[in-house]
Amino acid sequence: MRVLYRFRTVVVMTCLTLMASLSVAAQKTFDMQQVLEQWNSDQNSESPPSPEDVFESLDADRNGTLTSGEIPANGQWFLERFDRDGGGSISWEEIVLEIKDAISRQAGRDDTTNRQTGPRAAFERSAPKVGAVLPEISGYQVDGQEFNLRSLKGNYSVLVFGCLT
């Protein structure tokens, strides 16, 4: 178990180190050898950075999350991999929980191995399917007037959910 945990820690450290190196040379493509060399170099230094240190070094605006703008283009897959809540950013807690789940799955202890969880899976299950009519539910226009989803007829319409933060 401990080996698994250490392995996962190395994976995360590697990912973060990769992104850190890509921040300096954003045009480089994925190079595992380079990452491992960087990792070994860091470990052999007098004070190798912890994963938290690397996370914080990437967190340019110091808000506790890594957003798309703080992750170089070649590392966007990292955002998708660890963005458990689908919020468009990753927190340290998300990384830790993802690692714990991965460890549980590998150790065969997780009774949810075959269960799709998380907001993306919930979306697949519960969002109206292609071909379905939208439910009769209302929101509000900026003048406070009611706006019902069923009013979306006659043209193609695009709906996108969002908020200030």
Added chain:
Amino acid sequence: METIYLDYAPLGVQFFYIYKHLQHPELDGYIEPFTLEERLMHIQEAKRTLGSALPWIADSMSNDLKHALGNSPNSEFVIDPEGRVVIRRAWSRPEQLRQDLEGLVGAVDHPTLISDLNLKMEPPPRVAASGVVPRVKIPGVMMAMKVTPEKSDIPFYAKLRAEVTRDFLGTGKGILYLGFNVDPIYRVHWNNLVDPLKFEIKTPQGMTVSPTQGEGPELEVASDIDPREFLLDVTRLEGVTEPLQLAVRYYACNDDEGWCIPVTQNYLIHLESYRDGGIAPRRSWSVWNDR
């Protein structure tokens, strides 16, 4: 999304951003609105700070639209002229959306580029000093609790956010976090020249909170906008479901409008997970498994 809107709205495609609860409350100082009017003010703030030209729709305060359409914070749908879903995705992909519309409506001759946009983005408001009150050290991953503001004749210029350590729901013991944040949409700040914020909690039978009272720090700066945060020990016997009652008193000031007033307001804190609480940076964790 703005470039797609500019290209396809003239071709008859309707676009709507749906504004739901904050996914990352406290980021840039913004906090969750308590009323629909405040959510509509958030939309104006979003248009101001993001430079968005798209039409916005406010979700209900119980986030009915979000829940009915798959509960994902940045999902995207294309609806056909008969009102049926033709495209759905859990996470908005503007590049893919443009391709979708090219297939459904047709390609435009000269697609608008982001560099063509003259987005007038504005910074979030900052009406007083920040960074003068040290943040509390969080003991673990926290979960947002549902907070119900009680009727008040004046707006909640400062708003309460309550969280609890994740193990509380299972063990009945935990740490309760209380954070009072001035709401930037009202352009208010704390008044440090008078008594600091004070709160008092009443607990139902079978529940304890310690301490039951607290007050903010006394500061040398005359005003600031930092959160007033508190950590309390909380215990609950099994089966107790009644909420905590909290009363808070503070002074709110708006320099633009030239007023500074004492405010007393009350809340109920329901010690149950709140699925629309979002994730406060470096503190809370959403409970999406409950969704």
